[in-house]
Amino acid sequence: MKKDxxxxxxxxxxxxxxxxxxxxxxxxxxxxxxxxxxxxxVAPNSPQSGKGHAITIGNTLRMYPNHMFGDEVIAYxxxxxxxxxxxxxxxxxxxxxxxxxxxxxxxxxxxxxVSILYSGTxxxxxxxxxxxxxxxxxxxxxxxxxxxxxxxxxxxEKIARKVIExxxxxxxxxxxxxPSKNQGEIxxxxxxxxxxGRWGEEFEQRTDPYGRPYFWLTGHFINEDKGEDTDxxxxxxxxxxxxxxxxDLTAHYALSSLNEWDx
Amino acid sequence: MKKDxxxxxxxxxxxxxxxxxxxxxxxxxxxxxxxxxxxxxVAPNSPQSGKGHAITIGNTLRMYPNHMFGDEVIAYxxxxxxxxxxxxxxxxxxxxxxxxxxxxxxxxxxxxxVSILYSGTxxxxxxxxxxxxxxxxxxxxxxxxxxxxxxxxxxxEKIARKVIExxxxxxxxxxxxxPSKNQGEIxxxxxxxxxxGRWGEEFEQRTDPYGRPYFWLTGHFINEDKGEDTDxxxxxxxxxxxxxxxxDLTAHYALSSLNEWDx
Numbered sequence: 001m002k003k004d005x006x007x008x009x010x011x012x013x014x015x016x017x018x019x020x021x022x023x024x025x026x027x028x029x030x031x032x033x034x035x036x037x038x039x040x041x042v043a044p045n046s047p048q049s050g051k052g053h054a055i056t057i058g059n060t061l062r063m064y065p066n067h068m069f070g071d072e073v074i075a076y077x078x079x080x081x082x083x084x085x086x087x088x089x090x091x092x093x094x095x096x097x098x099x100x101x102x103x104x105x106x107x108x109x110x111x112x113x114v115s116i117l118y119s120g121t122x123x124x125x126x127x128x129x130x131x132x133x134x135x136x137x138x139x140x141x142x143x144x145x146x147x148x149x150x151x152x153x154x155x156x157e158k159i160a161r162k163v164i165e166x167x168x169x170x171x172x173x174x175x176x177x178x179p180s181k182n183q184g185e186i187x188x189x190x191x192x193x194x195x196x197g198r199w200g201e202e203f204e205q206r207t208d209p210y211g212r213p214y215f216w217l218t219g220h221f222i223n224e225d226k227g228e229d230t231d232x233x234x235x236x237x238x239x240x241x242x243x244x245x246x247x248d249l250t251a252h253y254a255l256s257s258l259n260e261w262d263x
Numbered sequence: 264m265k266k267d268x269x270x271x272x273x274x275x276x277x278x279x280x281x282x283x284x285x286x287x288x289x290x291x292x293x294x295x296x297x298x299x300x301x302x303x304x305v306a307p308n309s310p311q312s313g314k315g316h317a318i319t320i321g322n323t324l325r326m327y328p329n330h331m332f333g334d335e336v337i338a339y340x341x342x343x344x345x346x347x348x349x350x351x352x353x354x355x356x357x358x359x360x361x362x363x364x365x366x367x368x369x370x371x372x373x374x375x376x377v378s379i380l381y382s383g384t385x386x387x388x389x390x391x392x393x394x395x396x397x398x399x400x401x402x403x404x405x406x407x408x409x410x411x412x413x414x415x416x417x418x419x420e421k422i423a424r425k426v427i428e429x430x431x432x433x434x435x436x437x438x439x440x441x442p443s444k445n446q447g448e449i450x451x452x453x454x455x456x457x458x459x460g461r462w463g464e465e466f467e468q469r470t471d472p473y474g475r476p477y478f479w480l481t482g483h484f485i486n487e488d489k490g491e492d493t494d495x496x497x498x499x500x501x502x503x504x505x506x507x508x509x510x511d512l513t514a515h516y517a518l519s520s521l522n523e524w525d526x
Contacts, residue, residue, distance in 0.1 A: 047321070049320060049321065050319070050321075052314070052315040052316030052317040052318070052346070053315030053317075053380045054313060054314045054315040054316075055313045055315070055480065056313070056480060057313040057480055058312065060477040060478065060479060061466075061477065061479070061480065062475075062477055083381075084480070087464045087466075088466065088478065091464050091465065091466045091478075092466070092468075117316045117386075117393075117510060118316055123315065123380075130380075130461045131461065159526075162526075168517070169520075171459070171514075172517050175512075188526070191521045191522045193513040193515065193518065194511050194512060196511070198393045198394065201350045201353065201354055203324075203351065203354045205355075212325075213325075214323040215323065215324040215326065215355075216323060216324075217319060217320055217347070242521065243512075244517035244518065244521055245513065246512060246513075246514040246517075247380060247512070248457050249389075249457060249508040249509060249510070250508065251432070251507040251509035254431070254435050255456065255507065257432075258454045
């Protein structure tokens with residue numbers, strides 16, 4: 001395994017996701033990345049949607065070789081979260097070397113606006129950015145297991161090549177979302193900011209066979225942002241949204257006013 | 264339960280955490296909040312450290328009354344993550360009403376620098392901020408189960424009263440970290456930015472009784488930030504660090520350069 005990474009003649013690309021290694025989205029992403037470089041896959045062995053930036057502490061992790069993508073692709077399935085996958089890939093595969101690009105997805109479902117915080121897909125990309133690797137998360141606004149990713153392929157290849165060629169500011173990752181295929185023709189790529197929105201949770205309360213209550217998280221997205229420079233606006237208007245993201249959560253705008261407080 | 268929230272004469276404070284409802288840290292926080300207002304607790308029924316902003320989708324949630332904090336406190340334990348607890352509290356307890364403050368912690372262990380991303384404690388606070396509630400996460404740089412929180416009490420009370428009185432900019436939450444008791448006398452409160460750092464993962468690879476490999480996540484924090492305005496600097500120098508945080512991850516600095524790319 002280590003030998004494969006010595007003196008690569010082509011870019012080395014690490015691929016992960018949150019829907020799990022057997023999802024259609026990651027198969028599509030691997031197919032596209034094989035056109036660009038040497039592909040290494042470390043992906044969860046089970047669905048990890050909504051896992052946010054969770055990591056596995058206080059429990060063990062497994063990582064086993066997986067051969068479903070053929071001999072050209074070095075693939076492992078991992079028992080952990082998407083962030084665990086990136087950490088384990090760095091530790092067990094890359095050692096002191098760096099991937100030229102880390103891509104995560106293609107997620108079955110949108111990760112625009114505030115959904116980025118709940119998204120395992122984007123957490124893999126953000127974890128890669130924390131490690132100093134150029135990283136991109138790709139998501140499609142269609143959560144069905146057999147979603148049609150065909151219209152995303154040319155754009156994903158173009159964006160990935162561009163990032164390898166140009167680089168990204170250190171610590172920055174791209175959150176790329178695609179309108180669903182049935183939304184019609186893509187108008188192009190828009191650089192956006194994250195829309196201000198939230199999920200209006202409603203939950204569904206039911207009673208189990210033993211008479212005790214339980215809840216299902218349901219709800220719908222509420223866009224509180226009227227801006228035309230947001231990811232939500234772009235997707236609604238058939239553009240691909242590209243939001244550059246950082247992992248510094250400091251609200252810099254609030255520093256000066258808090259310093260005025262009488263502590 | 265609903266009746267208790269009608270026309271409260273005092274501030275209503277929602278308390279959660281990630282170490283679980285039986286942790287010493289949340290008991291301390293509840294004790295302090297009882298001096299300020301009416302306390303509602305919705306906290307995980309099991310440890311949720313490192314769960315980041317995970318939410319429970321594709322599985323059910325349970326929430327049961329808990330009586331360990333006496334009759335004055337309305338408390339529930341929840342089978343989900345810290346973010347789930349805040350969502351469920353809003354849905355099942357607050358309905359259209361809003362808490363005057365949401366506090367999370369006191370975490371057993373630091374949540375400074377990049378640890379905020381992995382932290383369940385801070386995710387409860389950030390989830391509250393997404394809902395538009397004033398929120399604070401409190402953490403102590405001591406991860407032992409019987410950590411000494413005594414030196415944090417006066418400051419936590421002061422900070423919580425100040426936030427209720429003054430408010431926070433919408434969508435902003437405070438990430439408050441305390442030096443450990445044995446680090447000596449607290450010098451005061453510093454408003455900080457999140458230090459740039461990362462966890463240098465090392466993992467420990469072992470072999471199970473059946474001859475198969477498994478991994479434990481280990482590692483140590485690497486502070487890559489020489490600034491004296493960071494949370495890491497403050498904590499190292501015996502100050503309480505207060506970082507205002509936001510949930511917009513847009514790297515606004517990168518928008519203009521990405522717009523120059525030839526897409």
